Amino acid sequence: MNLALWLNTVWMWKCAGEARAFFRASRHVAQAQADVLVQILHRGRATDFGRAHGFCHIHGPRDYQQHVPLSCYEDYAASVRRIAAGETGILTADPVELLEPTSGTTQGEKLIPCTGSLRRQFQRAVAVWVYDLFRHRPALRHGRAYWSISPALGPRRYSSAGIPIGFEDDAAYLGAVDRFALSRLVAVPSAIACLDDMETFRYCTLLRLLATSDLTLISVWNPTFLTVLLGPLENWHERLCFDLAHGQLSAPVPLPPSLAHRLALRDPDRAAKLAAVFRSGLSWPEKLQRLWPRLALISCWGDAAAARSLPVLRGLFPDVEIQPKGLLATEGCVSFPLLGRAAPALAVRSHFFEFQESQSRNDRSACRLAHELDLGGRYFVVLTTAGGLYRYQLRDEVEVVGFENECPLLRFLGKADLISDLVGEKLAEPHVRAVLDRLFAEHDLTPPFAMVVPINDRPPHYRLYLQAQAQDRDFTWPGFEADLEAGLQENPYYRYAIRLGQLARIDVEVLDPLGEPGWLIYERACMARGQRAGNIKPAALDPGLGWAEAFGSRRGRSVFVNRS
Numbered sequence: 001m002n003l004a005l006w007l008n009t010v011w012m013w014k015c016a017g018e019a020r021a022f023f024r025a026s027r028h029v030a031q032a033q034a035d036v037l038v039q040i041l042h043r044g045r046a047t048d049f050g051r052a053h054g055f056c057h058i059h060g061p062r063d064y065q066q067h068v069p070l071s072c073y074e075d076y077a078a079s080v081r082r083i084a085a086g087e088t089g090i091l092t093a094d095p096v097e098l099l100e101p102t103s104g105t106t107q108g109e110k111l112i113p114c115t116g117s118l119r120r121q122f123q124r125a126v127a128v129w130v131y132d133l134f135r136h137r138p139a140l141r142h143g144r145a146y147w148s149i150s151p152a153l154g155p156r157r158y159s160s161a162g163i164p165i166g167f168e169d170d171a172a173y174l175g176a177v178d179r180f181a182l183s184r185l186v187a188v189p190s191a192i193a194c195l196d197d198m199e200t201f202r203y204c205t206l207l208r209l210l211a212t213s214d215l216t217l218i219s220v221w222n223p224t225f226l227t228v229l230l231g232p233l234e235n236w237h238e239r240l241c242f243d244l245a246h247g248q249l250s251a252p253v254p255l256p257p258s259l260a261h262r263l264a265l266r267d268p269d270r271a272a273k274l275a276a277v278f279r280s281g282l283s284w285p286e287k288l289q290r291l292w293p294r295l296a297l298i299s300c301w302g303d304a305a306a307a308r309s310l311p312v313l314r315g316l317f318p319d320v321e322i323q324p325k326g327l328l329a330t331e332g333c334v335s336f337p338l339l340g341r342a343a344p345a346l347a348v349r350s351h352f353f354e355f356q357e358s359q360s361r362n363d364r365s366a367c368r369l370a371h372e373l374d375l376g377g378r379y380f381v382v383l384t385t386a387g388g389l390y391r392y393q394l395r396d397e398v399e400v401v402g403f404e405n406e407c408p409l410l411r412f413l414g415k416a417d418l419i420s421d422l423v424g425e426k427l428a429e430p431h432v433r434a435v436l437d438r439l440f441a442e443h444d445l446t447p448p449f450a451m452v453v454p455i456n457d458r459p460p461h462y463r464l465y466l467q468a469q470a471q472d473r474d475f476t477w478p479g480f481e482a483d484l485e486a487g488l489q490e491n492p493y494y495r496y497a498i499r500l501g502q503l504a505r506i507d508v509e510v511l512d513p514l515g516e517p518g519w520l521i522y523e524r525a526c527m528a529r530g531q532r533a534g535n536i537k538p539a540a541l542d543p544g545l546g547w548a549e550a551f552g553s554r555r556g557r558s559v560f561v562n563r564s
Contacts, residue, residue, distance in 0.1 A: 223310055464509070
């Protein structure tokens, strides 16, 4: 048995106990969720929050709903500032190990407290996924994996009391045994996360991936992260093969010698094989298959706006299984995938969940428990975690598409609070995404990038940045433009603003299909605002301003809807 097979198998059986516990809980969801809530309340009863909300007097889920109001991040902002300053016992009895940054809707950055108990809640869901994956796809155990690494793109940060801000790498969500296995199984070492130049980060990542002949699994968040990562291979492959052959590192930005020595590899035989593949007349997908012949599965987001990126990924890896991830947020793990199911399963042993019906999300009485959901129902997720978030409105919308015993299977529909409101039009991301998906299907378009943004002009209006594929150069746009405007005017507030002249009609800017990928431009702008790469989610609508400057120099051609 080779080392990878042995370590992966040990990891799989280490996860087996949690998998069995989940499937038992899936038959008794009400009791499983009540048990999770009892554990959280018991540990939190001596905290400032627990005393203020009478945790000692709460005797079940319904009692909990009566004592504790629904919350959003703004309700915790003052408490997080106290935690950052070094105070303890505010939201959790457990010490806060770090503050994990994530993007906010009404502010640039939110800091989410992370405790050991919260980390263990994440690990419960990860364990079931890993066991299911390795048990039913044994080929994955025979090689190494690439687990997404988010570049830091800046110095390590700490709060005024010395609490770290942000994980050093994405594997920090895992337990000690899992991290031990990963440290010997990863194709790309976590040291790459410390690189502060994106091109150098990609170059070093590609060097390590090319050196991995036994790559069996790729796990990334965004499918476009992988397609953008692979994009420079056509220009860099000769230099990469040379570096691999000679054990050096010719990164775009020179690295300190000690770090370059850690990241460089020398494998002349592998380099020669790679060079032969790149010189061949094979198609690009065929070359990728030769580079990593044992690659069996890619795990990435596959719902909501991310689904638009999957056709490109499938085109690159036509023979590789793609498994959509579950719904994982910085605040908590909502669901995880199981092979052969219609959608990811609710993580019933991780956090306590409630669900607001989509049509009445401001009515506290409308919150249902996990065992009360209807097939086909659409809900907004509310979660209570061991990290100190209580009845927290995550603002993610999900649809129940089936059940694993009693456990709901949830498809992610999108962020409920991505709303742009220049003049009262309240344009919402789910509606914009539905319009775009419908139009792309009707017009037979598969753009790798499409995003609507507000343009604060005179008068203000919206713009669709769209990066079509090369074969769409001769596409006739007027019909598409008119259909897009008509779709947005299905929103009565938007239609009214257009008729009053408060808003001009939407314009469309087509990015050069052979130019810099639109996702890369978007990603770079988001990271400049402090977001981590793993937290940047695809969206059909971004309500922020400043996108005209970010995209301005990348235009392919502009087409405009008639504004008369």
